[in-house]
Amino acid sequence: MTHGHTCTVCHEPIPDQGIVCHACWDRTVAALASLGALMADLDITITGQGRMPFGSSGSGGVPYDQKAAGLRDTIRAQLVGWCLLLHEDHHMPLPNDTIVDMAHAVALSDLRMHEAAGEAVAEITSWPAAIRTAVDWPAERSVVRVWRCPQGGEGWQCEGWLHVHHPTEGTPYVSCHACGARWETLEQMDELRAVIVSQRASARLLTAIFGRADQVRRAG
Numbered sequence: 360m361t362h363g364h365t366c367t368v369c370h371e372p373i374p375d376q377g378i379v380c381h382a383c384w385d386r387t388v389a390a391l392a393s394l395g396a397l398m399a400d401l402d403i404t405i406t407g408q409g410r411m412p413f414g415s416s417g418s419g420g421v422p423y424d425q426k427a428a429g430l431r432d433t434i435r436a437q438l439v440g441w442c443l444l445l446h447e448d449h450h451m452p453l454p455n456d457t458i459v460d461m462a463h464a465v466a467l468s469d470l471r472m473h474e475a476a477g478e479a480v481a482e483i484t485s486w487p488a489a490i491r492t493a494v495d496w497p498a499e500r501s502v503v504r505v506w507r508c509p510q511g512g513e514g515w516q517c518e519g520w521l522h523v524h525h526p527t528e529g530t531p532y533v534s535c536h537a538c539g540a541r542w543e544t545l546e547q548m549d550e551l552r553a554v555i556v557s558q559r560a561s562a563r564l565l566t567a568i569f570g571r572a573d574q575v576r577r578a579g
């Protein structure tokens with residue numbers, strides 16, 4: 360049992376009876392420790408969507424709140440599962456029924472020694488990335504069409520649409536696919552917001568850029 364004993368996750372040798380090694384368990388504890396802050400972000404995503412100015416207008420639809428809520432429910436259920444397992448098999452006292460309390464209890468537990476530890480490491484360490492993906496806006500880190508392009512001049516008015524781009528790397532920017540105009544800095548975006556006088560368009564632009572209801576409210 361002790362001979363040639365290796366981690367079920369990374370297959371490194373383990374000096375004790377653990378099912379997973381200390382390095383893998385450390386990653387798990389770090390994921391559990393980050394859960395409180397990440398869940399707070401996720402809650403903002405879930406509750407904030409309902410207050411978006413165009414959320415009920417039927418323009419495009421924003422399915423992400425349900426998705427984020429589903430993720431929260433899944434993580435909570437999985438966390439409850441690990442607590443119950445540790446309670447039954449390792450006599451761990453049941454913690455309070457909050458994400459933070461349960462995560463804290465699991466982090467301090469001897470789950471590393473449990474036969475299901477490999478499964479626990481895989482599951483728990485997947486949570487932070489899943490939450491970060493869910494709180495990103497837009498969901499696909501792509502392009503959101505927001506409003507008519509305001510560019511124009513003597514005798515012409517651009518017929519294009521403004522798009523907010525969220526590159527995978529770097530900061531968001533706004534551009535018009537028709538005339539090629541581009542707004543990159545916060546100052547430029549603010550100028551753009553001043554040009555598109557409609558409050559709804561302005562709010563929609565900010566939401567597409569920042570994706571947070573609080574930013575929209577601040578823009579009033």
Ligand SMILES: [Zn+2]
Pocket residue numbers: 366367368369370371379380381382383384
């Ligand atoms: Zn390992």
Ligand SMILES: [Zn+2]
Pocket residue numbers: 508509510517518519520535536537538539540
């Ligand atoms: Zn244009």
